Amino acid sequence: MTLTGRTALSRLAAVTAISTIIGLGVPVTTAGGAVTAGGGHRRPCVSSPRPDGGPAADVLRIAEQARSEMDLKSVILRVTLDGRELVTTALGESMTGVPADPAMHFRNGNIAISYMGTALLRLVDEGRVGLDDPVSRWLPDLPHGEGITLRMLGASTTGLVDYVKAPGFAESVVADPFRQWTPEELVGISTGRDRLYAPGTNWNYSHANFVVLGAALEKITGTRLDVLLRQQVLGPLGLGETRNSFTPEIPSPVLHAFTSDRGTYEESTFWNPSWTTAPGAVETTDICDLARSAVGIGSGELLSPSAYRELLNPGTVGLGTPTSACPETICLANTAATHYGMGVILLNGWIAQHPLFFGYSASQDYLPCERLAIAVSTTGGRNARDGHSAHTIAQRIAAALAPDHPIPDFG
Template sequence: MPQSRRCRALLLVLLLSLMPLPGRAAADPAALRSAVDDARRQGQLRAVLVRVSVDGEDLLRMVSGESLPGQPATTAMRFRSGAVAMAYLATLLLRLAEQGVVDLDAPVRRWLPEVPHTERVSLRQLAQMTAGYRDDVRNPAFIAAFERNPFRRWRSEQLLAFAEPASLLYPPGTNWNYSHTSTLLLGMALERAGGAPLERLLQQQVLSPLGLKHTGDTGTAAIPPPVLHAYSEERRSALALPPERGFLEESTFWDPSWTLPAGAVQTTTLDDLHATAVGIGGGALLTPASYRAMVNTDLRGRTTALPGCGTCFPQSEGYTFGMGIVTTGRWLTQNPLFGGYAAAFGYHPQRRIAIAVAVTFREEAFQPDGTYVNEADRLFRRLGALLPPEDPPPPPRQPRPARGAGAGAAD
């Protein structure tokens, strides 16, 4: 090879070596840490747990703040993970479909004959929340009961009664609404179809294959130690406390049995939440076809708001519900918020960026009426804007505060 061609080739190799690899994002860990510190200060957060990685390489793994007064929070502490389990339920559903156990589009009456309208509702519609069932936890009677006694344990049949399932919001498959009822029915159907307790099915089919060692349902309101404690003002209005009166109660052991089907009411750790972002976000347990079904954005342009339905809204670039997971821009996410806990995971499949966040709140984070905002979701989006800056997560659908069991599309 002539000397000039060799020089050009060497120069090209050198230039290529200086370019970021596909899927990698230039990042400054100091900038990420600064963003976390700013979020803790601005959001009035008691504790912040964060882990960020790109293509399997950690850029940041940190904790700031305290669990109990005088007790520093640690990355090993467990917290409630709420709606993250919706992604596990959808994964379980798709794996059972791959195994020939269930048909995604067959009526669920076979599994739920006692529930109205199941002769025209499918498992896919339950997983994607297009079945038309009202959200049981937005029933004012349920909210009042929860706020009177947040330690009460709820049974499935009690929750279904609040959904008034005999009357649908819309014909199945024609619209969308965030509905705990749909998730409850999905869990019940999967348990009956799988022939085993839901907790065992999730463990065998999803949690163990993902390598999650600290995620599970205890069957009670207990959280295995070490515990990240949470505090809340969500009941301020229900207790008719004036805004000027100081009020903050520990909410760590409020009973979360209303949030998800029994067997999927879970606690987790920062590292397991991060592993979930990578494994679920990357479709590690699914065939390509099943993964595409899970992250589909087919609802865009097909959903509308409905009078009297606070969780019926058009799907958009900023928020599209697939099967148990939300697409926001090019990112995949879930972002639970309830009982003084907030968390979020985000995953960018093309760049293999994973973000996991969990936070708890100080008294100053709550509004005078006891509402508060999902600061974990805000922090995920702030970090995502740095990784990479040209492809950030879009702003949240609407940064409305939430309170108690009526939080809606958040828990």
């Protein structure tokens, strides 16, 4: 079946509503699961019944084709429309002989950056900080911190070099993937180099911004970052399967990952992710939480209208055309240029994040004007070539379900 334009989403909503009545779709709760007969309890994250046709079958076909075409070991996805499940599925294997399952946990990487951005904006809503406050107020030892604001950290406009791209860093990670990196080491790599530009005058993605932001949030609140994110974001959104770990541990059941980063195809599941972002925001999740996260962050449900506008457009410079700051008309912006918000990427009206590291790829995407959420997690097979495979699958799903709003490439 071919779906086109607004009519496609209208038909899709109708199909989803009918499916719910006959038991194929389930109302999503704030916990990211579903309402049970008893009311309110989160059901396990499980595959939906295999669809006979319609949009859910289109999504499943896209996933199956992509897994074969890209040589992916696993594809796990969940798509919701207007708060209701369209399809949840897991294809392939976690390990040889162990089928992938929607309840399996995987690393969510920079998805946690969107939580830090929302947590910061909630503090702004509470009147505890201002976005233009200098970070030196809380981190006086940060070099040039007096010229860097909280807004610049969240929007990645500080001018700090990305330590991940610093000469020798990637080689160090690959040489010793179990190394525990400290935030002082990581930020020191970035601050030890000349800034790329004066703070606030341009944009570049730098992991250092979010390591610093995490430290600042702890100082502002007097609360450890993992606890703060639980209080401000994960708890209110009901993300019960999303959690931080200060070790490489992943809660069971585990989606195992494999990579050829070191020249041979090997398991990378428990390589140390301490370099990826601020301690306290190094998280794992499952696909139901990821879909719920897409809705909760992308809709700004935890934020005031003014804070939501800041989430979407904090005044990012040097990165394409700013997306409309008006939440009600965000889908009308129709710019294919990548635009960075407050810890989120905006892509042609989609509010997104797309982590990729250690053999894991994921994609969290939300289209506010259609209330359409896409969550995808993948792991690569021995001959996998497309690193951002989850993003590619999300693009294909968006093209089928919301052809008027394709997800462009990024990066």
